[in-house]
Amino acid sequence: MTDDSSGDRLLQLSVYPDGVLRKIALPVEEGQVDEELETLARSMVKTMYEESGVGLAAPQVGVSLRLIVLDSSRERDRPVVMLNPVIVDTAGRAVDEEGCLSVPGIRAKVRRHDRLTVEYETITGEKTGFEADGLLARIVQHEVDHLDGTLFVDRLGPAGKFAVRKALRELEKYGKE
């Protein structure tokens, strides 16, 4: 299938301090999954790959809905589309470096849960979920944070926040609120 016939397209990323990144995203309601939403999900996957990201949340493309896509596979061929994801269980702690397509040019070590269980709905309406650890658990937490208006830089400790504050100020200069 060509891009034209599927309707997939590269989406424009919302960048800090864009206000859409601070909104609490709305649930995807039953019956709301139509062709338009499917195209949005496919376009998000396409955009994630194009930008070499491991995850993307709908608010990052200007859509305030509880929809995320991710792919933690090395081969970049196992995209997961998750509607209304909820982290229902967590364990352990781990610190690792993160970046975000919506906060370009900044990387920082973030403390997160090491393991979790997440439940969500597929694009075809099935309720499902999985357990994750390591990178996948980190991606899920990072992307679910986006649905609640939280960015990874919010999760930094005082020293980390201090370290990124200049770079954030630069983004604020050029960005839209």
Ligand code: ZN
């Ligand atoms: Zn992000």
